[in-house]
Amino acid sequence: MKRTPHLLAIQSHVVFGHAGNSAAVFPMQRIGVNVWPLNTVQFSNHTQYGQWAGEVLAPEQIPALVEGISNIGELGHCDAVLSGYLGSAEQGRAILAGVERIKAVNPRALYLCDPVMGHAEKGCIVPQEVSDFLLEQAASVADILCPNQLELDSFCGRHAQSLEDCVAMARGLLARGPQAVLVKHLAYPGRGEDAFEMLLVTREQSWHLRRPLLAFPRQPVGVGDLTSGLFLARVLLGDSWLQAFEFTAAAVHEVLLETQACASYELQLVRAQDRIAHPRVRFEAQVLAF
Ligand SMILES: Nc1ncnc2c1ncn2[C@@H]1O[C@H](COP(=O)(O)OP(=O)(O)O)[C@@H](O)[C@H]1O
Numbered sequence: 701m702k703r704t705p706h707l708l709a710i711q712s713h714v715v716f717g718h719a720g721n722s723a724a725v726f727p728m729q730r731i732g733v734n735v736w737p738l739n740t741v742q743f744s745n746h747t748q749y750g751q752w753a754g755e756v757l758a759p760e761q762i763p764a765l766v767e768g769i770s771n772i773g774e775l776g777h778c779d780a781v782l783s784g785y786l787g788s789a790e791q792g793r794a795i796l797a798g799v800e801r802i803k804a805v806n807p808r809a810l811y812l813c814d815p816v817m818g819h820a821e822k823g824c825i826v827p828q829e830v831s832d833f834l835l836e837q838a839a840s841v842a843d844i845l846c847p848n849q850l851e852l853d854s855f856c857g858r859h860a861q862s863l864e865d866c867v868a869m870a871r872g873l874l875a876r877g878p879q880a881v882l883v884k885h886l887a888y889p890g891r892g893e894d895a896f897e898m899l900l901v902t903r904e905q906s907w908h909l910r911r912p913l914l915a916f917p918r919q920p921v922g923v924g925d926l927t928s929g930l931f932l933a934r935v936l937l938g939d940s941w942l943q944a945f946e947f948t949a950a951a952v953h954e955v956l957l958e959t960q961a962c963a964s965y966e967l968q969l970v971r972a973q974d975r976i977a978h979p980r981v982r983f984e985a986q987v988l989a990f
């Protein structure tokens with residue numbers, strides 16, 4: 701029997717709705733991964749509501765919790781670490797120490813970093829020191845980086861001019877150490893207006909994928925977290941980079957279709973659960989020549 705992978709997911713938790721772990725944990729479990737959620741913050745709701753209650757986890761809790769898992773002899777079973785929304789840069793440094801510790805007992809373990817940097821206009825609020833930490837420290841430790849366009853641009857210190865430029869920028873990130881860069885959402889000048897585009901760049905190949913752009917009165921939050929979580933889960937389940945990319949695009953699209961059909965601002969993960977596990981749609985990624 702195939703072993704069920706184990707994944708330590710370190711990102712935000714919201715009591716109401718879906719962002720961070722509250723967007724990623726259930727879908728990853730639903731497709732067959734044992735998830736160990738470690739919540740960097742516990743907020744009442746995601747920050748794009750403009751107000752929230754709750755607390756940031758004290759950074760010393762991260763090594764303490766990793767130590768606790770080590771003490772019961774389970775740390776070596778961790779196949780991957782995922783990090784997303786961070787409450788502080790100190791939390792980020794504690795995560796990197798945890799990743800180092802896990803890799804020492806399981807050198808095959810992967811680290812996926814979703815460099816959530818915030819989007820002031822959209823109301824996603826992340827402290828500046830967190831962005832600095834992601835740029836200066838996390839990118840070189842990650843095996844997989846999952847920026848959106850804004851985060852890719854921040855990493856490179858300039859705005860992408862074209863799709864080819866996005867590939868070049870992602871290759872620049874690969875040069876820092878990661879094996880794969882998944883750009884969850886492209887927004888370069890001159891792109892088509894009718895599609896939602898994604899990009900996957902590895903050392904060997906680059907792929908571009910289009911899925912339909914859906915209209916929402918308010919853009920749902922947590923789509924990025926759902927995307928990075930499903931991508932890592934599928935890689936752990938044995939998919940190639942390309943298979944994981946195409947599956948993720950299809951499963952996320954299914955969630956958005958369900959969310960749109962319910963006219964909901966929050967992702968409809970429970971209602972879409974069977975469609976997450978067995979997407980009805982399929983999007984084929986195209987190999988890029990450049
Ligand atoms: N198919 C789609 N149609 C329309 N909007 C989408 C679709 N897929 C994702 N989105 C939206 O696109 C945005 C992606 O945000 P972006 O900043 O690129 O990544 P992240 O979710 O990591 O913040 C989100 O607002 C999400 O709700």
Ligand SMILES: Cc1ncc(COP(=O)(O)O)c(C=O)c1O
Binds near residue numbers: 713719720743785925
């Ligand atoms: C608490 C929290 N976590 C995570 C996110 C990131 O969500 P997304 O996947 O849309 O980037 C947000 C965005 O507002 C948030 O408020």
Ligand SMILES: [Mg+2]
Binds near residue numbers: 816848924925
């Ligand atoms: Mg994001």
